[in-house]
Amino acid sequence: MSVHVLEQLVRKRGLDIQTSFAAEAAKQLGPGPAVVPETSARGLRLLAETERQLAETVATLRRRYPDMLDVGELRVRYRDDPEPAEPIMCVVIDARHSYLALLRANLLQRRAVLRDCEVRDGAAAPGRVLLCALVPLSELLGYDVELAFLCGGDASLDMRFSHYAPLHGGGPDGAA
Numbered sequence: 001m002s003v004h005v006l007e008q009l010v011r012k013r014g015l016d017i018q019t020s021f022a023a024e025a026a027k028q029l030g031p032g033p034a035v036v037p038e039t040s041a042r043g044l045r046l047l048a049e050t051e052r053q054l055a056e057t058v059a060t061l062r063r064r065y066p067d068m069l070d071v072g073e074l075r076v077r078y079r080d081d082p083e084p085a086e087p088i089m090c091v092v093i094d095a096r097h098s099y100l101a102l103l104r105a106n107l108l109q110r111r112a113v114l115r116d117c118e119v120r121d122g123a124a125a126p127g128r129v130l131l132c133a134l135v136p137l138s139e140l141l142g143y144d145v146e147l148a149f150l151c152g153g154d155a156s157l158d159m160r161f162s163h164y165a166p167l168h169g170g171g172p173d174g175a176a
Contacts (some may be wrong), residue, residue: 003161004036004047005087005137008054009072010061011043018043025061047077049161051141076138078167085164087137090115093147095155097127102150104131110139134162 012021022039029037035057038045044061048054051074058071079085091112093103097119104114116132144157 003049003087005077005089005161006048006051006054007075007077008046008058009043010046010058011070011072012065013068013070017041025065028064029057029060043072050159051144074141076141079164084167086167088134088162088165089137089140089159090162091133091135091140092158093131093133093155094158095129095131095151097129099151099155100129100131103147103155106146106150107131107133107135110143111136112139136165137161 010025011018015021019039019041022044025044026037026039034048034053036047038047046054046057048057054074062069076087095103100117107114112133112135114133118130120128120130140159147155147157
């Protein structure tokens with residue numbers, strides 16, 4: 001089951017009321033579990049679990065509506081019932097062992113709870129590690145790009161929703 005913890009608003013330029021555009025665009029996208037379109041007078045709100053899912057959907061809309069779209073900033077969806085809570089993601093990074101200390105330090109700066117580290121010295125993956133952590137989603141926006149920079153493109157990232165955790169001190173900017 002997908003949990004839609006990210007959202008992005010897409011609007012068509014030049015329209016004060018976005019309802020007809022949003023309905024038309026949602027119909028063209030069709031139903032799908034990965035990205036859920038919601039229509040409103042403000043535009044088409046896209047809900048998804050990952051940045052990649054949103055990026056692919058926005059790219060599809062840009063092809064259908066070239067040079068006509070305004071795409072809002074990516075926002076994390078916080079839960080408010082019964083108390084404020086933020087989405088926590090289970091992150092698995094596959095990288096060379098030489099990057100382990102750097103990746104651990106980087107994740108800890110992002111409020112991560114490190115869960116597991118598996119050294120993979122078999123023939124299929126010599127000198128590689130799998131680093132597992134639980135990290136607030138708000139700390140991971142754009143992380144795939146930073147990970148590629150940190151590891152010279154030699155790392156992969158798998159990220160899935162884990163659970164909601166109590167939010168202390170209010171949500172950061174970009175909260176929905």
